[in-house]
Amino acid sequence: MRVAVCQVNSRADRDENLRVARDQLERAAAAGAELAVLPEYVDYLGPGDTAPKPEGIDGEFAQFFANAARELGLWVHAGSFHESGPDARRTYNTSLVFDPSGGLVARYRKIHLYDVEIADRVSYQESRSVAPGDETVVAEIAGVRTGLSICYDLRFPELYRRLAVEGEARVLVVPAAFMMHTGRDHWEVLLRARAIENQCYVVAAGQIGDHDPGRTCFGRSMVVDPWGTVLAQAPDTVGIVTAELDLDRLDKIRTELPSLANRRL
């Protein structure tokens, strides 16, 4: 299966963000991808006071990507968006996956929220405006079991173990808006660790560049194979990169180095 990771720089202009996302999906389809993955908060990355009204999973955002999937004949993982939440103060940070007929096949709400204070560098309290999800999700994408997660989830290996073991996932998807400050040292290491320890392909699409004041995202979207090899990595620009997921190779690695089977519980 050929996958494309789409790296974008979403800002405070929702219509422009969606236009750029659509453009990336068209590039992915033209490059022969079967699945295209967009980053976290592909709808809007800007100040809270100008944020668009949150929507349900039957709103305009979902319709936009359902149409794109159908028109391009592509599996689309629509990164994440601001889904209306459990109360007036909070949204969910939600991923939707569409099949090539435009059907919604999965919804995942980010479980681990980014509440971090790193002196003079990062100050972020995601839980002030976002409610956490409480369900793990494995979707059947083009016949391949695919575990869903979002950005900060990447730091919690027990989630991915569950996706790979109980959920029998062979691909792990990570849409992200990983910070520049942490991304430099942590992004690639964590993605490769999740791939190696769970013997899965990891498909990670990141936001790139400056967003609202004080927030710069690391980018370097990538696809990692179950051996931990980086198959494709985006440069520091908006654009797509593609890679081929070879599931026979995954089976061979799991047979020859059966670390999942050798777990002692």
Ligand SMILES: NC(=O)CCC(=O)C(=O)O
């Ligand atoms: N949007 C996020 O969850 C940010 C995660 C991040 O940057 C990290 O270091 O973790």
